[in-house]
Amino acid sequence: MILHSLTIENYKAIERETIEFGETGITLIEGRNESGKTSVFEAFRLLINTKSKSKPRALKESVRVGADSPISISAEMSIGKERIRYSKTYLSKAETSLEFLSQVKSALRDDEAHEYVLAKLEDSANIKLWEKLSLRQDQESTQLNAVDEISSLKQALDSEAGDTLSAADDSLFLQVKAERDQYLGKNGAPIGELRKLHDEVAELTAEFEVARSAAEALEADIDKLSDAAAKRSEKQRMIDDRKKALVVAEEKASLLDKAQRAHEEFAQRSQLAQAQLDNSEHARDRRRELAESVDSSRAHVERTAEAHDSALREEESAKADLGSATKAHAAAEAKARASTTKVSDARRRIEEVEVRKELASRKTRRDKVEELTNRINELNAQKRLIKADESYIERLRSARSSMREADAGLKAGSSLVSVEGRGEALIDGYTIDASKGWSAYAEDPVRLEIGEVTVSVVPPKNAAEAKERFDAARKAFEELLADRDYDSIDDAEDDLKKLGGLNTAIAESTGQRESALGESTAEENRERISDLEAKLAELSDDIENSDSRDDDDVLGKAKTQLAEAEIEREQADSELAGAAGIVNQARIRDAEARSKAASYRESLAELRDAHDRSEASLKDARDTVTDHALEAAFEAAKKSVDDLAGEGEGIAENLDEAKREAQLHDLETTRQALKRHQQVLDDLIRQYNELNADIKAKSEQGYATKKDNAEIALREVQQRCDSMQARANAADLLLTTLDSHRQQLISRYSAPLRERLVRYGKLVFGADFDVSLDEHLVVKERKLDGATVGFDQLSGGAKEQFGLLTRLVCAELVGDATVPIFLDDTMGFTDPQRRQAMAAVLTEAGKKSQVIILTCDEARFDAIGDATQHSMS
Structure with missing residues (x-):
């Protein structure tokens, strides 16, 4: 299986992301924390394993927050010789589609498409292999026990080992295992019918024990009954106390109720007196306002009639001026439109030439940047092959100096x-x-x-000591040379000089690349090229004869035409502006005159109607109540309000005192306490009655008979259980024997697996690296620099490196059955020097496999030679 591209929408933190992958090599997906890197692997796993119409709770919780569209995942990949596009939409618009890109074949949908893809993956690529080889962020970086779990790897190891009897054929082993698994679990514990018999034995044993201990339980119940009676008496005493307190609280609540009613009655009388005062005051003021309004409206009607006559004369004059100005404006507008069209045409032609020139310049810059980038990558690849550095050369020179000093001492003392x-x-x-x-x-x-x-x-006597010092110095010098595979110090110094030249060349190429990029990045340059190509296509469609390539000639003519057209347009705009100003002034004057006349006309009619209504209202009001009567009613209402003000102080004091007394003996709190104590008493009485009834019932039962019956039933079931346990033990023994033979076959797989693991491991740990594998073909011990260390004793970084190495080796062994390897935020425990070595291993593995790395720290993988990079948006 090869993954070519993956598009994800509205899944967890991802709004929309499209990622392209190389058929082999490294794809490095970089992004900050919570940008959705881990979701890339999870989304691809969801696409493969979960039907679109599935609706688990976890899937609903995976929809991106705030998204108004469903989860959508689409992948383009190759399975065997078929290249397909496989897409799924989940939840609200659940659907599945499968398109065949490499051959003419009808598309499939929904469950039919899902089952087809799963079947193809099972035939050509082991899905379990893909799950095991991928290393997720929340997964511990341990080794891969692949031989016991992945059939495609086991078959590959069969071929490598050349066995005639394959451990991949597990038919007899599986039959015996099935027989054994009917009775025993993985840990040897009983299951199924045997488990039921064991459970029945345990149940009958428990019944026997229950009957034996029933008498002791009866005596314990009698003690509980005595304790319940004592608690019931104590709770009854507390209830009697609460009832006395309730009587006092009810008396205080009654006094408070009387004081509140007196206060409410006084408030009603005060509100009524104030309302009467407000009404009489309002009536008096309204009568004064009505008389003043009649006088004012009469004067306003006379002034408005004079203004209306003047506005009619202004309206006729403005209408005549507007007609003349409108004709002059129409002529100026037509001339302005024609000149504007000429300016637009000239500007579009100039823009086309300028876009074409910038596009050519941008493409030249892009080509130069790509050429320099490739050069830098080549130089970095050569640089990674050099093992010497300044520190190493200094150590070599120091070791050589020590050897020469020892040699001089040897000669002097011999x-x-x-x-x-x-x-x-x-x-x-x-x-x-x-x-x-x-x-x-x-x-x-x-x-x-x-x-x-x-x-x-x-x-001399010290000659032997001088010889030992010389031998030790020479050995240290030779071991230091061998540590990085050098034959002489001259070779190492030549590599160091070469490293300096490479660093200089890289710096020069990097400077040239930055100079070529200018202030923009390579990505911004590519985006600008795309924008310019789109703009050029748009301009070419709009401009006649746009395919001309004599840009300078076209640009000169267009600029001349633009200058002439702009002069012509300025003149036309000036004339149009003058005409427009005249028209606007005429329209404004006409509108103002018409509005003014209409306004005065409407106002005059409204004012006359209002004046007539005001005069009628004033006459009717005085006929009903005279002005003198209104003034007398106001004075009487004011006196009533003043009289009630003193009475309210005494009523308020009585109410405050009643509230204080009621708070000291809160009626509701007392009732709640009494209710709570009564509920507890009811529970105690119920418990007492239940215990008493239970004691009577137990006293009437015969426990001796129950004990004898339970013992007979226990013996019978125990015999059947022993018989089935013997059959299970026999099947277990046969399975153990077969498994021993199977493990002997599997042990032959060790050589090809170990050979590849050592080859990759030497790149990381050094030339003296070796490993030993256990019966499950996982690393048992690491050998390095003459020291052997168990895997469990290794550091977290070393374990992490073995976790990656075993997965890369397994991916290489399966050959044509390869699958993409997902590595999510790995090498977090690996030091910088080992990271560089692991980068070389990943680069080598990428030549045969598709490796996809998800990371928030791009620096961990900066030593990888050639990688396809993608940044999460």
């Missing part, structure tokens, strides 16, 4: 033995030709035989 002349001589049993000359520094005693003469040379 005896120089020289032989010259003719013939042969024996030195410690070895024959040499004296004519060729021979010399050496001796740190141990040397025996020299020349003919019949024997000479012994004994070096």
